[in-house]
Structure formats: structure tokens, C-alpha cells
Amino acid sequence: MSAPASKSIRSxxxxxxxxxVLAALLIALGAVVAYDLRAYHRTLVADLTTQAELLGQASAxxxxxxxxxxxxxxxxxxxxxxxxxxxxxxxxRGQRFASYERRGDKEALPRLPAAEGARIEHRDLxxxxxxxxxxxxxxxxxxxxxxxLYERAFDYLGIGAVAIAVAMLGAWGMSAxxxxxxxxxxxxxxxxxxxxxxxxxxxxRAEKLSDDEVGTLAxxxxxxxSEIERRTRELEGVNAALAKQAGxxxxxxxxxxxxxxxxxxAAIAGAVLPRLRELLGVARVVVNLFDHEHGQVEWLAAAGRxxxxxxxxxxxxxxxxxxxxxxxxxxxxxxDISSLPPGPEVEALRSSxxxxxxxxxxxxxxxxxxxxxxxxxxxxxPEEQLAIAREVADQLxxxxxxxxxxxxxxxxxxxxxxxxxxxxxQLEVANRELEGFSYSVSHDLRAPLRxxxxxxLMLEEDYAATLDAExxxxxxxxxxxxxxxxxxxxxxxxFSQVGRKxxxxxxxxxxxxxxxxxxxxxxxxxxxxxxxxxxxxxGDRSLLRQVWANLVGNALKYSSKRERPHVxxxxxxxxxxxxxxxxxxxxxxxxxxxxxxxxxxxxxxxxEEFEGTGVGLAIVQRIVVRHGGRVWAEGAPGExxxxxxxxxxxxxx
Amino acid sequence: xxxxxxAMLAGLVLTATCWAQATEYQVKAAFLYKFGGYVEWxxxxxxxAGAPFTVGVMGAEELxxxxxxxxxxxxxxxxxxxxxxxxxxxxxxxxxxxxVGRDDAAHLPQILDALHGRPVLVVTESDDGLPDGSxxxxxxxxxxxxxxxxxxxxxxxxxRISSRLLAVARRVVGGQS
Numbered sequence: 001m002s003a004p005a006s007k008s009i010r011s012x013x014x015x016x017x018x019x020x021v022l023a024a025l026l027i028a029l030g031a032v033v034a035y036d037l038r039a040y041h042r043t044l045v046a047d048l049t050t051q052a053e054l055l056g057q058a059s060a061x062x063x064x065x066x067x068x069x070x071x072x073x074x075x076x077x078x079x080x081x082x083x084x085x086x087x088x089x090x091x092x093r094g095q096r097f098a099s100y101e102r103r104g105d106k107e108a109l110p111r112l113p114a115a116e117g118a119r120i121e122h123r124d125l126x127x128x129x130x131x132x133x134x135x136x137x138x139x140x141x142x143x144x145x146x147x148x149l150y151e152r153a154f155d156y157l158g159i160g161a162v163a164i165a166v167a168m169l170g171a172w173g174m175s176a177x178x179x180x181x182x183x184x185x186x187x188x189x190x191x192x193x194x195x196x197x198x199x200x201x202x203x204x205r206a207e208k209l210s211d212d213e214v215g216t217l218a219x220x221x222x223x224x225x226s227e228i229e230r231r232t233r234e235l236e237g238v239n240a241a242l243a244k245q246a247g248x249x250x251x252x253x254x255x256x257x258x259x260x261x262x263x264x265x266a267a268i269a270g271a272v273l274p275r276l277r278e279l280l281g282v283a284r285v286v287v288n289l290f291d292h293e294h295g296q297v298e299w300l301a302a303a304g305r306x307x308x309x310x311x312x313x314x315x316x317x318x319x320x321x322x323x324x325x326x327x328x329x330x331x332x333x334x335x336d337i338s339s340l341p342p343g344p345e346v347e348a349l350r351s352s353x354x355x356x357x358x359x360x361x362x363x364x365x366x367x368x369x370x371x372x373x374x375x376x377x378x379x380x381x382p383e384e385q386l387a388i389a390r391e392v393a394d395q396l397x398x399x400x401x402x403x404x405x406x407x408x409x410x411x412x413x414x415x416x417x418x419x420x421x422x423x424x425x426q427l428e429v430a431n432r433e434l435e436g437f438s439y440s441v442s443h444d445l446r447a448p449l450r451x452x453x454x455x456x457l458m459l460e461e462d463y464a465a466t467l468d469a470e471x472x473x474x475x476x477x478x479x480x481x482x483x484x485x486x487x488x489x490x491x492x493x494x495f496s497q498v499g500r501k502x503x504x505x506x507x508x509x510x511x512x513x514x515x516x517x518x519x520x521x522x523x524x525x526x527x528x529x530x531x532x533x534x535x536x537x538x539g540d541r542s543l544l545r546q547v548w549a550n551l552v553g554n555a556l557k558y559s560s561k562r563e564r565p566h567v568x569x570x571x572x573x574x575x576x577x578x579x580x581x582x583x584x585x586x587x588x589x590x591x592x593x594x595x596x597x598x599x600x601x602x603x604x605x606x607x608e609e610f611e612g613t614g615v616g617l618a619i620v621q622r623i624v625v626r627h628g629g630r631v632w633a634e635g636a637p638g639e640x641x642x643x644x645x646x647x648x649x650x651x652x653x
Numbered sequence: 654x655x656x657x658x659x660a661m662l663a664g665l666v667l668t669a670t671c672w673a674q675a676t677e678y679q680v681k682a683a684f685l686y687k688f689g690g691y692v693e694w695x696x697x698x699x700x701x702a703g704a705p706f707t708v709g710v711m712g713a714e715e716l717x718x719x720x721x722x723x724x725x726x727x728x729x730x731x732x733x734x735x736x737x738x739x740x741x742x743x744x745x746x747x748x749x750x751x752x753v754g755r756d757d758a759a760h761l762p763q764i765l766d767a768l769h770g771r772p773v774l775v776v777t778e779s780d781d782g783l784p785d786g787s788x789x790x791x792x793x794x795x796x797x798x799x800x801x802x803x804x805x806x807x808x809x810x811x812x813r814i815s816s817r818l819l820a821v822a823r824r825v826v827g828g829q830s
Contacts, residue, residue, distance in 0.1 A: 065800070
């Protein structure tokens with residue numbers, strides 16, 4: 001199938017026409033010949049039948065009266081019918097009665113008559129006809145005639161072949177001429193279509209050779225081509241614009257990424273410039289940073305045809321950027337290097353193929369931080385190029401300002417951190433010295449104090465009698481004061497020890513601990529103590545014991561002057577910490593002085609009212625803080641106080 | 654099929670053999686019967702449809718018997734054929750054909766007189782040529798039965814003899830008017 005399908009329309013049409021003509025001729029000739037041959041056969045049979053009938057009728061009496069001579073005479077008349085080769089008359093009993101042979105070939109005659117009718121034998125037509133008289137069969141007539149059906153058929157075949165050949169030749173010639181008018185224009189269109197497809201040249205046009213459907217086709221084809229041409233051109237324009245747009249977007253995106261990535265100004269410029277140069281299609285692009293203070297310009301980065309130079313480089317005069325005031329106002333400057341005073345920079349520009357360049361301001365807010373310069377041998381800078389450059393310049397300005405800011409902030413932060421570190425070290429040293437000092441002082445103070453107290457006691461015991469009442473009172477004051485001071489020193493030592501001591505971490509049964517502390521303190525106090533459930537904690541058992549001792553001691557102390565003193569000890573488990581509290585209905589405190597509550601030697605009550613050193617809560621806070629927890633309190637004068645402390649669930653501090 | 658064809662051929666051969674041995678009377682009887690087809694009688698001579706076509710045979714018993722045999726149940730032109738054996742002097746009414754044998758040839762003139770021009774085909778078998786008044790006369794030529802015809806005599810009896818019959822006659826006697 002593929003072979004005929006690939007043939008040209010011309011040969012297909014020719015084939016159709018010739019086949020049609022051939023088929024029509026064959027059918028017509030076949031019909032004529034068939035009709036003629038049939039007519040010939042029928043006519044011949046009818047003719048012979050009539051002949052036989054006549055012979056039979058003529059010979060009936062001869063048969064009836066057994067007169068072969070008369071029959072013979074009748075048969076002899078057949079010599080006027082040359083196509084009859086032989087004839088015979090048979091009696092009713094089948095005996096040959098009379099015969100006739102054109103060529104005297106007796107053997108050709110059948111010995112016995114066959115059934116009535118015509119048949120064909122050896123290109124002869126044989127006919128048997130009964131002779132009937134008064135319903136009685138008298139005999140049979142036999143005729144053998146030339147049967148020229150085949151000859152006629154062959155004649156017709158020959159004539160038909162010649163006729164077909166002539167007709168086909170005529171048809172071929174005529175259809176060839178007709179087709180030239182039909183397939184010529186079609187072939188022309190096909191040729192144009194092929195050239196269009198192969199060369200993608202949509203400017204080709206088909207020639208209109210006729211005003212028929214093919215002509216319409218050519219017009220439609222041309223219309224289609226021009227439409228395709230127009231669309232292709234449009235599409236190419238749009239594609240180019242899109243590509244440019246994509247390049248711009250990509251560049252801007254890159255600058256943005258650089259801003260987000262907190263890159264250094266030089267890195268940003270270095271990443272953006274090569275692409276920008278390609279997009280602008282110029283020989284050279286430079287990012288210039290302005291040093292207004294020195295009236296100078298510094299290369300941040302430059303991209304040429306072959307390489308990109310990054311980093312602070314050459315410095316040159318601001319004049320290279322044109323009118324700075326106009327730049328500040330956002331107007332790009334076109335600079336012709338021939339107008340610049342000669343110098344090494346100008347020579348460098350010339351050698352890199354830059355004769356003209358455009359300086360586009362890079363402004364961040366109101367500040368003109370530099371200019372983006374680009375150029376080549378062309379003096380003309382298209383609007384679109386300029387638009388791209390301005391966009392990128394603005395973006396670069398923001399990015400560079402941002403990067404500079406970031407650099408500055410980072411630098412400041414680093415400075416601050418190092419300062420803090422320095423101070424911390426200094427503080428720690430001072431603190432250690434101080435603690436050491438206070439420990440040794442306290443320790444050293446104890447010896448003389450013990451002496452004072454001891455001697456005062458001895459004085460009291462041994463010389464009480466010699467002293468008058470006033471002397472004894474004064475001695476009591478000395479002793480009380482020295483004891484007070486001893487306690488103070490003990491507390492101070494304890495406080496300083498808390499700061500120095502290594503904290504061990506073990507599970508601590510807080511309930512047992514509180515009970516233990518309570519049993520030590522309770523006998524001295526009248527308060528009713530309510531001990532609630534206390535969750536266990538992780539920490540230093542002895543230090544936590546100190547916490548409980550101080551808080552519970554305080555509560556008992558400050559509530560002791562109440563009619564019905566009441567202390568509540570409790571705790572609960574929170575999500576990340578355990579909270580414990582000690583509440584009393586004692587003297588309370590003024591929240592205004594809360595700041596002083598946990599300070600060393602800070603007391604909110606006079607010693608005459610409630611004895612104490614003012615170190616207890618400071619110790620509590622130090623222990624809790626060293627456990628990674630916190631301590632706080634609330635209260636009101638005369639309405640009691642509640643102290644709480646929280647310890648972290650996981651002992652990580 | 655072949656067997657039947659063979660049987661048919663055998664039958665034909667057998668009848669042909671019989672024909673060859675047919676006697677002179679048998680041939681003459683057949684001719685007499687066949688003459689009817691070639692002779693035209695006046696319309697009133699044959700009678701209505703179904704009226705017998707009567708052949709009278711005189712002086713030839715053997716022939717009469719033969720004729721009766723071959724014509725029994727036959728008819729010519731729609732008339733059943735009947736054979737009547739006659740003696741000289743027998744009435745001749747109702748005959749269409751009258752054969753006068755050799756034995757009674759002498760009575761021919763009287764018979765012709767008696768017929769008196771009636772349309773009866775008179776057939777004789779005289780070896781000495783066609784007797785006067787006879788219309789058809791059988792003769793033996795080379796042991797074969799032939800006949801002469803006298804159309805004029807037939808015309809006298811208002812009979813017309815077909816030219817086709819004349820064509821097979823040995824001799825046609827007398828001018829044709």
C-alpha cells in the first residue's frame with residue numbers, strides 16, 4: 001500500500017482515468033461481443049433449425065414412402081448453403097436414410113441420431129431435428145454446420161485490443177493535458193510547502209495558477225503562511241523579551257539572595273556582574289563605590305569579556321563618574337572617554353574596548369553609595385538596557401548597604417561580647433578575692449570574739465558579786481553583743497561557703513527533710529504547723545536542709561507573736577519544676593521593700609523585734625540559684641508571708 | 654445411463670432387422686394408411702369430427718389383416734381409421750380409400766362405375782402400369798414397393814394429391830390440369 005500512497009497525485013489521477021477507460025471499454029466490448037456471439041449462436045441455431053424443419057417437412061413423404069432418392073435430392077439442395085458441411089436423414093428406427101457431405105467424408109456422419117437439439121462439437125454445430133407428421137415421428141434430420149463463434153470471438157478480441165489501445169492512448173493524452181491544469185498548481189503548492197517546512201522560510205508564497213478550488217487552496221495556503229510568518233515573528237519577539245525579562249528577574253533574584261545570604265558587598269557584586277554584562281551585552285560592567293570623604297571612587301568589582309575582578313581595587317577620581325550631583329538626583333551619566341583627562345585609567349578602559357560608558361547611580365534611600373558603570377564601543381545605550389541597569393543598580397545599592405550594615409552590626413556585637421567576657425573575668429577574680437577575704441576575715445574575727453565572750457563570762461561568773469547592777473547589765477550587753485557577732489560571723493561563713501561549695505546531686509526526700517528540720521525547731525515555737533505532701537527533689541541534701549531550716553525558722557519566728565500562730569509547709573509538681581512553699585500568718589513584710597528581701601544583711605524588721613542576722617534569706621537564694629532554681633515571696637505587713645522556691649525537674653544546672 | 658443407452662440401441666437394431674424382413678403387403682398396408690396424409694378430400698366426404706376414416710380393401714385379405722393391425726387405435730386428421738374388407742359387389746358407401754388387389758383387378762371398371770366420381774382414393778397394384786381410373790398404383794421396383802400416381806384420375810374424384818406425395822412417386826401419369 002505504501003508504494004501507491006507515495007505516488008504523486010498526477011500519476012494517481014492518470015491511473016484512475018486509464019483504469020476507468022479500460023474498465024469501461026472492457027465492459028462495453030465484453031457486452032457487445034457477448035451479445036453478438038449470443039445472437040450469432042441463436043441465429044445460427046434458429047437458422048439451422050428452420051433448415052432442418054424444412055428438410056424434414058420436405059423429406060417426410062420420402063421417409064413415409066421409403067424413398068431415399070427423394071430425400072437425397074432434398075439434401076443435395078444444401079450445396080447452396082456452404083457452411084453446412086454434412087447432413088443426414090434417419091428413419092424413425094434410426095437407420096440412415098439419406099446423407100449429404102460437402103467434402104465426401106462419410107465417416108463424419110453419426111451412425112445413429114442423437115437426441116433432438118443443438119450441440120457444439122469440434123468447432124461445429126450439430127443439430128438433430130425430429131420429423132413429425134400427424135403426431136408421428138417419421139425420422140430425424142441431422143445437420144452439421146460450421147460454427148464460427150470462436151473465430152468471431154478471436155476477431156473481436158483483436159479488434160477490441162486495437163480499440164482499447166487507441167482509446168487508452170487517447171485517454172492518456174487527454175487526461176495528461178487536463179491534468180496539467182489540475183496537478184500543476186497542486187504540485188506548485190506542494191513544492192512551496194516542502195520548501196517552507198525544510199527551510200523554515202515562511203516568506204515563501206505559492207503561485208496562483210488557476211481560479212478553481214486549487215486557486216482557492218493556493219490563496220488559503222498563502223494566507224496561512226503569512227499568518228504563520230506573522231505569528232512566528234511575534235513569538236520570537238515575545239520569546240526574546242521573555243528571555244530578557246527572565247534574565248532580569250534572575251539577576252534581581254540573585255541580588256536578593258545575596259542580601260538574604262548576608263554576603264559581603266564584593267561577593268554580591270562578583271556574583272551579579274558577569275550575568276549582568278551578558279544581559280546588557282556590553283564589553284565591561286563595573287560596580288564603583290564612592291568615597292565622598294576623599295572624593296574618590298573605588299572598584300568593588302568589574303566584569304570584562306574574559307574575567308571578573310572582585311574586591312577593593314583601583315581607586316580613581318570621582319570625575320570618572322561624571323556629574324555626581326546629577327547622579328545623586330538619580331540621573332545616569334553618559335561618559336565619552338575622549339572627554340576625560342588622559343591617565344592610566346582611561347588607557348585601561350580603551351584597551352578593554354570601552355569608548356563610551358554609562359554611569360547609573362546606586363542609591364540606597366537618599367544616600368548615593370556608588371555607581372554601576374557599563375559600556376563598550378557603542379555610543380548609544382537603548383532605553384531597555386538602561387532600565388535593566390537601573391533596576392540592578394538599585395537592587396545592588398540596597399544589597400551593599402544591607403551588607404555593610406550587617407558587617408557593622410556584627411563587628412559591634414563581637415566587640416561587645418569580648419568586652420563582656422573581659423569584665424566577667426575581672427569580676428570573677430574580684431569576687432573570688434572578696435570571698436576569700438571575707439572568709440578569712442570572718443574566720444580571723446572569731447578568735448578575738450571568742451576571747452571577748454570568754455573573758456566576759458569569766459568576769460560574770462567570778463566577779464558578779466563585786467559589780468553593781470549597772471556593771472552587771474553592761475557586762476550582759478557585752479556578752480549578748482559578742483554572741484550576736486559570733487552568730488553573724490557563722491552565718492557569713494555559711495553564706496560564703498554556699499558560694500564556694502561544690503554541689504552534689506542526689507535524690508532528696510523533701511518531706512523527711514522538712515520533718516527533720518521541724519523537729520529541731522518546733523519545741524521552741526508555739527505555732528501550729530501544717531505539713532503537707534512534699535515531692536522529692538534532686539540536689540545537695542545538706543544545702544536543701546539549710547533552705548528548709550532558714551525558711552521554716554523564719555516562719556516560726558515571725559509568727560511567734562500571733563495569738564494563734566500558723567505555719568503551712570507544702571509543695572507540688574509542675575511541668576518542668578517542683579515548687580515548695582512555707583506560709584505563715586506572722587508579721588509579713590511590705591512588698592515595697594521586696595528588692596531588699598534577699599540581700600545580705602538586709603533586714604525589714606528591727607533586731608529588737610525579731611532577732612536575726614539578715615543573712616538567712618540571702619543564703620536561701622544562693623542555694624536555690626545554685627541548684628538552677630528560683631525563689632520568690634509575697635506578703636503584706638501584719639498579714640503574714642509566703643516564701644516559695646522552685647527546683648528544676650531535671651538537674652541540669 | 655449407459656445401460657439404458659445400450660438397451661435402446663439394441664432395440665433399434667432389432668426393429669431395423671424386422672423392417673428388412675417386412676413383407677410386400679406389410680409395406681403396402683403402411684403406404685395405404687399413410688396416403689391419407691397427402692391427399693385432400695372434400696370437406697363433406699369425411700363426415701363430422703369423430704366420423705371414421707374408412708379404408709376398404711378388396712381382393713387382398715392378407716393386406717386387410719395387416720392394415721387392420723397397424724391402424725388399430727390410430728387416426729388420421731382426427732378421424733379414427735377403420736378397415737373394411739370388401740368383396741366385389743359390396744356396397745362402397747362411406748369409403749375414403751379403396752384398395753383393389755391384384756385378384757380383383759378385373760372388377761375395377763365396375764367398381765369405378767359404382768363409385769361414380771365419388772371422392773374415394775382408388776389404389777391398385779397392377780404390374781402393367783396404371784389402370785384406367787386408378788389414382789395410385791403400386792409397383793415393385795428392385796423388390797421395393799413403389800407407386801405411380803395419376804393426379805387427373807384423382808381430380809376426377811374431387812381429390813387433390815399433395816405435390817409432396819407426387820415427389821416421391823415413381824412416375825406421375827397423365828398431364829396435370
